[in-house]
Amino acid sequence: xxxxxxxxxxxxxxxxxxxxxxxxxxxxxxxxxxxxxxxxxxxxxxxxxxxxxxxxxxxxxxxxxxxxxxxxxxxxxxxxxxxxxxxxxxxxxxxxxxxxxxxxxxxxxxxxxxxxxxxxxxxxxxxxxxxxxxxxxxxxxxxxxxxxxxxxxxxxxxxxxxxxxxxxxxxxxxxxxxxxxxxxxxxxxxxxxxxxxxxxxxxxxxxxxxxxxxxxxxxxxxxxxxxxxxxxxxxxxxxxxxxxxxxxxxxxxxxxxxxxxxxxxxxxxxxxxxxxxxxxxxxxxxxxxxxxxxxxxxxxxxxxxxxxxxxxxxxxxxxxxxxxxxxxxxxxxxxxxxxxxxxxxxxxxxxxxxxxxxxxxxxxxxxxxxxxxxxxxxxxxxxxxxxxxxxxxxxxxxxxxxxxxxxxxxxxxxxxxxxxxxxxxxxxxxxxxxxxxxxxxxxx
Numbered sequence: 001x002x003x004x005x006x007x008x009x010x011x012x013x014x015x016x017x018x019x020x021x022x023x024x025x026x027x028x029x030x031x032x033x034x035x036x037x038x039x040x041x042x043x044x045x046x047x048x049x050x051x052x053x054x055x056x057x058x059x060x061x062x063x064x065x066x067x068x069x070x071x072x073x074x075x076x077x078x079x080x081x082x083x084x085x086x087x088x089x090x091x092x093x094x095x096x097x098x099x100x101x102x103x104x105x106x107x108x109x110x111x112x113x114x115x116x117x118x119x120x121x122x123x124x125x126x127x128x129x130x131x132x133x134x135x136x137x138x139x140x141x142x143x144x145x146x147x148x149x150x151x152x153x154x155x156x157x158x159x160x161x162x163x164x165x166x167x168x169x170x171x172x173x174x175x176x177x178x179x180x181x182x183x184x185x186x187x188x189x190x191x192x193x194x195x196x197x198x199x200x201x202x203x204x205x206x207x208x209x210x211x212x213x214x215x216x217x218x219x220x221x222x223x224x225x226x227x228x229x230x231x232x233x234x235x236x237x238x239x240x241x242x243x244x245x246x247x248x249x250x251x252x253x254x255x256x257x258x259x260x261x262x263x264x265x266x267x268x269x270x271x272x273x274x275x276x277x278x279x280x281x282x283x284x285x286x287x288x289x290x291x292x293x294x295x296x297x298x299x300x301x302x303x304x305x306x307x308x309x310x311x312x313x314x315x316x317x318x319x320x321x322x323x324x325x326x327x328x329x330x331x332x333x334x335x336x337x338x339x340x341x342x343x344x345x346x347x348x349x350x351x352x353x354x355x356x357x358x359x360x361x362x363x364x365x366x367x368x369x370x371x372x373x374x375x376x377x378x379x380x381x382x383x384x385x386x387x388x389x390x391x392x393x394x395x396x397x398x399x400x401x402x403x404x405x406x407x408x409x410x411x412x413x414x415x416x417x418x419x420x421x422x423x424x425x426x427x428x429x430x431x432x433x434x435x436x437x438x439x440x441x442x443x444x
Contacts (some may be wrong), residue, residue, distance in 0.1 A: 017121060018140040024041050041093065049098065059105070076103055083099070084157040104387075232372050238425045243327075244389035245393070246358045246392075248396050249357075250299065250351060250416050251300065253368075309322075327423040333350050
């Protein structure tokens, strides 16, 4: 039951992120916005994430994983529903920021799940949540295919928020490891007894004790720069920035590229655009149509094959090697987009390949990072990495939506270069965490 609730949570939040690339073109058409205004709607969400990630990490480490997950979910749900009623650009920015402030706490769901899992299978089981994220993206695109041409983007906001409401009603899971680290073994024991009851099993006889001396102090941001963690922290920030800059960039450039006249890549080679609304044609406004959604779905489904690769390899060859291969593959496929194939099929496959590999790098980061930090600071460590990732997400809309219409080659060069940066930083990581037990306290 616990894993099903976490999977629902990941799917619901994935839908809230995927919706950005779908509704922003429609909002720009309806309100006749400039491309930079369209980009700032997406940036507002990720700005909220950046501001709130360390705050949610502190809440998670000091008040418990469950309280943090419920609070951030409620905020995302409220912002998504209110977005449905946004009357103008100002209010959609306000509500988008609200969604982002809640989304900043999503990464803590991985901590909550990781603290239930055995070391030997943690890599595979953590990525079961990533499968939910990938399926959420595909479900959102499918819903949009039906809703957008008929009901419009406002109803898409509402319908996409319903899984969050379901999660709020079902969530009951807490972290026994957190309570043990906080010196509250009686609460940890109660949680384990409930889990045993749900699974129709019995706990082993004996007293519940920690195998390590419990820490009293909770996580602080300065602890991330202690001598034993400083190098890992800096490199992880760069890795998370790189993977998220590229993965969200690919989601955005897909719709941008397929709305252009680009004979070199086989896109509208005769200069024929898809149908536009009459009132917006003067503003170079293009609503997404069925072909756009189909191309978008193909590219975004690359996450699923990436997950299969992780399931097979992450606990065999290790986290570092998987992530290194992933960044290399992403750089190669992004560089392939420079080739003048005059084939829309080749362009779609290059985008698919780049999304496939960068999704592997992204998902592997969610496995590796919680294994680096001890329990007392795992929340703030993952939160800080998520904050670095959101900076990448804040920047990438301006590259995909504003710079790409001016220079597609310069934009692709930036995405390829950031993938190369990921290769270098993964290579420099000091430790491999495959098979490593979650750390209860800092090594001194």
